Amino acid sequence: LVWDEEVAGSNPATPTKTSNSLLLVFLYLRTMFTVYILYSSECNSYYTGYTSMPVSYRLHQHHFNHKGYTAKTKDWNVVYTIKFKLKSNALKCERKIKKRGAKRFLNDITSR
Numbered sequence: 001l002v003w004d005e006e007v008a009g010s011n012p013a014t015p016t017k018t019s020n021s022l023l024l025v026f027l028y029l030r031t032m033f034t035v036y037i038l039y040s041s042e043c044n045s046y047y048t049g050y051t052s053m054p055v056s057y058r059l060h061q062h063h064f065n066h067k068g069y070t071a072k073t074k075d076w077n078v079v080y081t082i083k084f085k086l087k088s089n090a091l092k093c094e095r096k097i098k099k100r101g102a103k104r105f106l107n108d109i110t111s112r
Helices: 022-030 055-064 087-100 102-110
Strands: 006-009 016-019 033-040 045-051 077-084
Touching: 033 055, 033 087, 033 102, 045 055, 045 087, 045 102, 055 077, 077 087, 077 102, 087 102
Parallel strands: none
Antiparallel strands: 006 016, 033 045, 033 077
16 A cells, blocks of 8 residues: 655655655554443443444543434443454454344353
């Protein structure tokens, strides 16, 4: 993956090119995907999701900037997180948890 950017050199008529591929590789390798499970005692309910943002910021969005399922209540708490380097692996894990059910998934991992 190469992203070239024109940078003005000593002669503005012929800008030089610099490769930012190392920066992009660094940012790509630094990106982590987190699968998280939230719990609301008010609803007695779990919510499973994934994000590339910090989980604390994503939780804030669920509390204040959300119109979906988690908008029902404001007492959601993070009860489980797991990080992945690849988005595809995070999505597989999220699907696995949703298929099993978050409560049963949590019971399975705590009984090991």
